[in-house]
Amino acid sequence: MSIKESNLPVIGGIVAAIGAGVCCAGPFVLLLLGVSGSWIGHLTMLEPYRPIFILLVLTSFGFAGWKVYRPIDMCAPGTVCAVPLVRKRRQVIFWLSALTALMLVTSNYWIVWFA
Template sequence: MNQKESNLPVIGGIIAAIGAGVCCVGPLVLLLLGVSGSWIGNLTAFEPYRPVFILFVVVLFSYSGWKIYRPVEECEPGTACAVPAKQQRRKVIFWLSAITAITLVTSNYWILIFA
């Protein structure tokens, strides 16, 4: 598996997390940037799709975690998962992305603190 294919689940998870958080984080970010208007309320149109995006986040990050934390014995020699430095870097990127995704997915609960 090449480098691009192995990054797709994490990238897809982040995109799904953005989709899950756009209904809550989007209006707040726009207001913090000074953008206002009644059309901001239309960003809540994504709310019915929130469970679908959350499901994508869980599935894609579960798959990524499985690929990253699988035993090195399952890796083919010479591939990226067999190199310890690359494996460590992938773990760091995975956890930073997972924290970002969790923040976006749970935004409708903690965003009330700032509103």
């Protein structure tokens, strides 16, 4: 298995989390950066698709977690998943990206405290 294949679920989860958070956190972040315009209101058109994005986030990170935490004996010798240092680094990256995705997915609940 190549490195690109093993990173795909985490990258897909982050992209789906950005899609889920763009309707709520997107306009707020753009306004904080000084970007304004009437087009910012169109970002809320993605709100009906938010549950689909959340489902994609959960599926992607579930699959990525399974791949990162599967037993070493399931890995073929000589592959990257059999190297302990690489496994530990991937676990750290998995959790950092999962926390980032959680912040983006739940942004519509906590963003009101900053607005």
